[in-house]
Amino acid sequence: MGKKPEKKDTNDSAAGIPDAFKGLLSPKSETSVDSSSSTKQNESYAKIDPPDVEKLGRSSWTLLHLIAATYPETPSNKQQADMKQFLKLFGNFYPCWFCAEDFEKYMTKNEPVTETQDQLGRWLCDAHNEVNVKLGKPKFNCDLWKKRWKDGWDE
Numbered sequence: 636m637g638k639k640p641e642k643k644d645t646n647d648s649a650a651g652i653p654d655a656f657k658g659l660l661s662p663k664s665e666t667s668v669d670s671s672s673s674t675k676q677n678e679s680y681a682k683i684d685p686p687d688v689e690k691l692g693r694s695s696w697t698l699l700h701l702i703a704a705t706y707p708e709t710p711s712n713k714q715q716a717d718m719k720q721f722l723k724l725f726g727n728f729y730p731c732w733f734c735a736e737d738f739e740k741y742m743t744k745n746e747p748v749t750e751t752q753d754q755l756g757r758w759l760c761d762a763h764n765e766v767n768v769k770l771g772k773p774k775f776n777c778d779l780w781k782k783r784w785k786d787g788w789d790e
């Protein structure tokens with residue numbers, strides 16, 4: 636299980652929401668959860684739960700690494716500026732608030748490197764490793780980022 640958010644408020648109006656989902660609510664919105672929703676469930680839909688922090692994380696890293704894998708090898712100045720802006724906004728709006736806080740701190744200390752595709756891929760790999768270490772997971776060898784996310788492994 637991933638890192639849990641510290642409890643910010645003893646008046647926990649998000650009671651009843653499984654712990655794994657609570658990180659997806661901002662501290663502010665935790666106090667405004669409406670548990671009396673009258674939305675009628677459509678029984679023809681598969682009842683798939685909202686993603687928790689881990690599922691969100693896996694999907695998000697997939698998106699981020701694939702964006703690096705399809706980023707131009709030699710991006711224009713505008714593409715570089717756009718990528719920096721994208722990462723900033725991504726951190727700003729990332730739906731797990733405590734992940735977002737740390738990711739934003741990481742970006743302040745380690746500005747995204749966007750000069751080439753390989754540099755961006757390695758920067759993201761390092762950012763991902765920072766989280767891996769925080770969660771007690773092994774580091775990924777960043778020399779292999781392209782094999783994992785772009786070229787595939789040798790036979």
Ligand SMILES: Cc1cc2nc3c(=O)[nH]c(=O)nc-3n(C[C@H](O)[C@H](O)[C@H](O)COP(=O)(O)OP(=O)(O)OC[C@H]3O[C@@H](n4cnc5c(N)ncnc54)[C@H](O)[C@@H]3O)c2cc1C
Binds near residue numbers: 734
């Ligand atoms: C920006 C961000 C911040 C996050 N912060 C937190 C947090 O603070 N607390 C928390 O509990 N969870 C956080 N997460 C989620 C966490 O990183 C994992 O996604 C989640 O725990 C699921 O882990 P996993 O073991 O399935 O693999 P993931 O870590 O999701 O990795 C998916 C796949 O990526 C590959 N991979 C692993 N490491 C690297 C790397 N360094 N470079 C390239 N590829 C790699 C592996 O093949 C792996 O199977 C964050 C996610 C994101 C996107």
